[in-house]
Amino acid sequence: MEYQLHLFIITGIFIILSLSLNLILGYLGQPALGHAAFFAIGAYSSSLLALNLGVSPWIGLFIGASFAAISGMVIGYLTFHLKEDYFAMATFGFGLIIYSIIKNWVGVTRGPMGLPGIPQFVAFNSLYSSLIFYCILILLFVLVTIVFMKRIIYSPFGRVIQSIRDDELAAEALGKDTRRVKIMIFMIGAFFAGIAGSLYAHYITFIDPSSFDVMESILVVLMVILGGMGTIGGSILGAAVLILFPEVLRFIGIPDAVAAPSRQMIYGFLLMMLVMKRPQGLMGKYKLW
């Protein structure tokens, strides 16, 4: 039972991450390939604040997400004018820069050795946090995220977001301030990725750069595309499938040494096939092209 609850929590965290990227990739149509950077900023900020300054995880969560949002704003501002493939490379590069920083700034982040002993979220006056508590916490955050996303998307503002995806030039011709919208969406997407990062750090209690590398960014992109761009249900499905699938492999008893590269091979193959043959993914509402 414990392991299932753990899976539930991890899946929930990645659902939030996936939903946050879906806003940028699925609804706005911007191929952001460095999303793990915001996940990392949330996780590391929150952890470092807790470990070095004794900041409560509740506050750390908010601050970490805000840092992520600010980075999102900066990146959005610097890259909004780039054509899609150049934009993809730039955001990919940004993901690498953040990864490089957390790996090399050993004085602060302890580099590859990671940060152990991150304090968990505590409710009321409990001395420890039970798994059940975490499940409820994550569930609440997932629900809040879903409600927030729906509110943005099913509104005139949400229409404007999608108009940029479908034809940015036409949107400008109709008077929409596409630059401003892009930057805002980047901020919001980054904010929620930061929340996911913080939730992750304060649950797992140990983070190191390997959870925030290139493949992590690609994995989130895959979740959004596999589930189906521009559908909330799709992001949830995509996250669930890609988190639970490796568990299935482990269950059948495939050794880790084989499992890891095989898993990545499947991800690569899946990405290629989805992009080439089924850009609308499983729940297929909007297409990448």
Added chain:
Amino acid sequence: MTMQTAMISQLFLNSLIAGSIYALIAIGFAIIYKTVKFFHFAHGVVYATGAYVAYAFFQIHRFDFISSFILAVISSGILGVGIYQFVYHTLQVKKAPNLIYLLASFGLFIFIENLIALIYGNQILFMRPIQENSSYSFFGAAITLTQIIIIIVSIVSLVAIWTFIEKTKLGLALRAVADDPQTAQLVGINSVRLTQVAFFIGSMLAAVAGILISLETNLSPTMGFTAIFKAIIASIIGGIGSIPGAVFGGYFLGFVENFGILFIPAIWQDFISFALLIVFLILKPSGFFGIIPEKELI
């Protein structure tokens, strides 16, 4: 020879070696980009495949090195053409936007890189065909026979390719297809066939680079990633789509990285590359020598 001069010489040498490798992989990437106008990210695994196939023939099957080299280079050329034929061409027929090629290429890259990891495992492999008895001296710096060969082979390859593109009829046809595929088609040039040629040549160059670097350092499944990144950065710095630009960018990158350690700790070398990428993409996407013509929108 003072310590200073010796150090500068060593850095110069290292820059030359790194720069040559980067230029080699960048020029292959640039030839392909110039022809098809999208980012062939999978170029990185072609580079890695070249090294691993050479390793397989030389280290495992005990072929002599020259044969291994040739077989590996040709196999990579074929792999490159295969990638074009079975992945990109399908997308070209469907008139996919540029981003889609990049994503498909990404997926393919991940697939092949991990295939290599599955077959060869994650450990680092070595390939040392040249017996090093002593090193030579170059203005106070030490240079091995391997390094000399790397520099010579790189420069010879670069010159050979440049000659091919600028001075031969096939090279001219290639340039025609790159500039204006429709007009090229009208004068009887087979764009598809020439794109295959571009991929074949570009991939062979990548393989040469991969094998050369393996002689100096090692083989690892993730070598392709580092390589393609350098190639992209070099191409963007030099001007995307510009072949001399790619060569310039490669050497520029090599020199900045190596002389950079005078100012920044070595572990931040990668960071410099990534930062350069972003800076150029954002501020000057046409690089030093490229021109992005102002296009009329419809």
Added chain:
Amino acid sequence: MPFLILENLSKLFDGNLALDNISLQLEEREIVALIGPNGSGKTTLFNIISGFTKPDQGGIIFKGVKITNLPPNKISRLGITRSFQRIRLFHQLSVLDNMLLATRYKEGEKLSSALFRTRSVQEEEEENIKRSLGYLSFVGLLEKRDVPSENLSFGQRKLLELAMAFASDADLILLDEPTSGVFPETKAKIIENIQKLNEEGKTILFIEHDMELVMRLAKRLIVLDHGKLIADGCPDEIISSENVLDAYFGERKFYA
């Protein structure tokens, strides 16, 4: 003060002079046709007026405001709307959504309005939906309102474009080949709608190749050739002038 003033506009593309010192003025409520052979610079002129291309020389004044270097979305908000030669619609969004995007919103399209749905925001949305449905009904697309615009026929898309021009409440409407490629029935509808727009007080500048249509609709003709303005005036006079025939038919007139 003239409604739209173009002063000495020039634009170079890759060494070619796409527009060569164009100066002209439009008054309010005019309905003007912009004609000329392919490549004469008509679409470039549209792109410059609407802000998508910046001129190398010269300026534009609209309703007394200098708009030469403004971004396209600001120019649009000042009251200029345009269609594109290759129809640009939001293909995965519904017909109604396309209309709503064209409609003028005071503050409904902000993030804050999405999060905090005040009374006035909701009322604005309802009002705009009503108006949009009205326009859709007028052009005959009401029953297609929930269909993704990519599923419309070519003629229906042209009609949607026009309906969106209505909804935009713009004062100056630039139409790039509004009837090219449509069946005669749709063409008649489009003409009818353009006339209606003009009657409602809109100024219309349209690019067309169909001379019959031009003669029917336009009260004034502007002719471009190789980026130069070669005629500007009454349709009847211009259509038989030598310059214009020369531009269109080149040496062929000698074969008559």
